Amino acid sequence: MTFLEFLASLVSSLAWPATIFLAIFFLRKPLVELIPLLKKLKYKEFEAEFRDALEATPVPPTIATDDTLSADSPGDLLKSRNYYLQLAEVSPRSAIMEAWLELESASSDAYTRIVKPGMKVFMNPRDTAQYLYGQSLITEDEYKSFQSLARLRNKAAHETDLSDMNQKVVGEYVDFCLTLASKIRALQI
Template identity: 35%
Template sequence: MDVLTFTSTTIKSLAWPTVVIFLVLMLKKPITEIVPLLRKLKYKELEIEFSDAVAELKAEASTSILDAGTPTTPETQPQNRLLQLVNLSTRAAILEAWLEVETAAAAVASSFWNKPRMDTFRNYAKLGDYLLQCKVIDTKQLEIFNRLKELRNKAAHAEELNLSKNDARSYVELASALAAHIKAA
């Protein structure tokens, strides 16, 4: 291989990586300004989507769950054990918080049938709709119920979940407030 062939081959193999590095350096500032505005990101998509959804739910909950006439007793405050669980495992805290909502909903739904808590309601896909029909929750709270359930499913089925403790705390607080509202009905 002569010098010209070697030089030509080297330039060919380095051309694209050099262009990519150059573009990244040139577009670094615009890219960093756009990243916070992203709703979804392919790399670790779940965490960014989960954070946005929890923030939206927290804003909605201030008008529909917390201000819906739920009394402020120690039962309505987020439970300390769940908040302590956030420090150990955000996924476990989310799953346990949802379990509280689901248990409260199943117990209230069963009470309309004058029977002890039935596990069939826990597995009932339209449990939130049934609570709406029985006027335990309103349409805004049904939406929050369904979104909490969806977020719980994402947390349960994600292979990797690097969720921030603040997002998990927010989820726990929302779920606890909804569970307290349902229990108070």
């Protein structure tokens, strides 16, 4: 075997491992961000299961299950839980987006009542939640729930594969949004 044959053989045997190493090296940050979204990882004898993002969401103290809620008083919801569950049967993505709008509207209304009574003010929902938390109007768990719900809403809005969003997951998301929205609407400011 000549030196050139040896070198060709060496390059040939190291090409794939080097390519994989470089791909992982350059994509390490996006790959790390995907880890919380994994449900299950299995390689030969190694197996690991991860919790869904919704399971990691802190649960608000009560779940809104009253299907007769209306917008007659500040503590009430704009639409009933049943509305969102029926929508979820047709389009889970739409149910998530609509439930998020309920929470966004509640937080925006609360912010308006505190800061600019009588004026409709639009503020980023994340900033609104941060403001409510800073004013001790919502608890730390509720603030963390708000953030988790926002992330899941963004996933529903921007990702094409929602195969992990089954009826149960969407129902829990709706319950979390409506519970938190109801609590925020009922704030005495």
